Amino acid sequence: MPHFTDQLAAAVRRTGNAVCVGLDPRWEQLPWPITTGRENEPNGHADAYLDFCCGVIDVVAPLVPVVKPQMAFFEELGPSGMTALAEVIRYAQERGLLVILDGKRNDIGSTAEAYARGLLGRGVSPWGADCLTVSPYLGEDSLTPFVEVARDRGAGLFVLVKTSNPGGGLLQDLVANEQTVYRHVASLVEKLSAETAGESGYGLAGAVVGATYPEQLAELRAAMPHTWFLVPGFGSQGGAAKDVAPAFDSGGLGAVINNSRGIIFAHARKEYAEQFGDQHWQRAVEAATKLMIEQLS
Numbered sequence: 001m002p003h004f005t006d007q008l009a010a011a012v013r014r015t016g017n018a019v020c021v022g023l024d025p026r027w028e029q030l031p032w033p034i035t036t037g038r039e040n041e042p043n044g045h046a047d048a049y050l051d052f053c054c055g056v057i058d059v060v061a062p063l064v065p066v067v068k069p070q071m072a073f074f075e076e077l078g079p080s081g082m083t084a085l086a087e088v089i090r091y092a093q094e095r096g097l098l099v100i101l102d103g104k105r106n107d108i109g110s111t112a113e114a115y116a117r118g119l120l121g122r123g124v125s126p127w128g129a130d131c132l133t134v135s136p137y138l139g140e141d142s143l144t145p146f147v148e149v150a151r152d153r154g155a156g157l158f159v160l161v162k163t164s165n166p167g168g169g170l171l172q173d174l175v176a177n178e179q180t181v182y183r184h185v186a187s188l189v190e191k192l193s194a195e196t197a198g199e200s201g202y203g204l205a206g207a208v209v210g211a212t213y214p215e216q217l218a219e220l221r222a223a224m225p226h227t228w229f230l231v232p233g234f235g236s237q238g239g240a241a242k243d244v245a246p247a248f249d250s251g252g253l254g255a256v257i258n259n260s261r262g263i264i265f266a267h268a269r270k271e272y273a274e275q276f277g278d279q280h281w282q283r284a285v286e287a288a289t290k291l292m293i294e295q296l297s
């Protein structure tokens with residue numbers, strides 16, 4: 001069974017672009033056709049998140065290879081949110097999209113196993129994501145269960161290496177044994193990737209590297225030849241096409257670039273608000289997605 005990264009490489013080739021659409025629903029930013037009448041309903045917010053995300057998926061499924069639901073926004077709603085999340089994952093997969101679940105999980109190995117079994121793997125677990133984001137800071141033995149479950153289930157991982165937020169450097173840029181902490185994490189992830197490299201040349205353990213750090217993107221691309229990158233921070237966090245160019249290999253593969261707010265809430269962006277507005281929010285999603293595809297090409 002091809003692992004996630006081989007499937008992702010094939011999906012990027014098929015769609016001709018490396019855009020990952022982030023599904024980060026926020027009640028206050030949803031267009032009014034989605035929220036109206038649901039404000040005081042018992043499961044109104046979860047129903048709105050489900051309809052909204054499925055509406056985004058309908059638009060982007062023919063255009064991009066992958067989506068990334070952000071677990072936090074669904075978890076915030078409690079059980080109704082978690083049910084909505086499971087349905088969003090299933091809906092995206094039914095429409096041919098790969099799904100990276102952004103949950104940033106990890107724990108000691110024996111607990112990590114439960115996260116891995118529960119969250120990864122199409123048709124096996126109740127969640128069945130194709131890929132999961134994980135934290136490296138409990139060490140290699142905490143990553144091993146994810147690698148094993150991912151290998152068994154044809155799934156993948158993205159390990160936090162150099163995050164996009166301004167404060168990430170406080171710990172990640174510290175120097176130990178003459179190397180930054182993020183380079184130590186990068187070496188560990190690259191080892192796991194090299195050991196699991198598939199047809200695409202990339203392994204099942206990928207790395208999260210922020211678009212907001214282009215120099216480190218270039219440094220890590222050179223240091224991690226078997227590691228696919230998930231690059232958040234494009235758009236709302238300031239990352240632009242020129243910043244993410246170093247994330248790709250010479251064949252134009254090796255990275256997907258995430259954009260959440262800039263695409264899903266495009267109806268509120270000044271360039272689209274007048275033309276589309278809340279009423280035609282899906283057309284704004286389509287325009288923003290196509291613009292990002294063009295910018296990356």
Ligand SMILES: O=c1ccn([C@@H]2O[C@H](COP(=O)(O)O)[C@@H](O)[C@H]2O)c(=O)[nH]1
Nearest residue numbers: 070163164165232233236237259260261
């Ligand atoms: O380093 C990281 C890791 C994860 N994220 C997540 O990506 C999206 C970014 O959303 P935008 O609206 O495109 O800014 C969001 O879910 C973050 O939690 C990240 O930004 N940086």
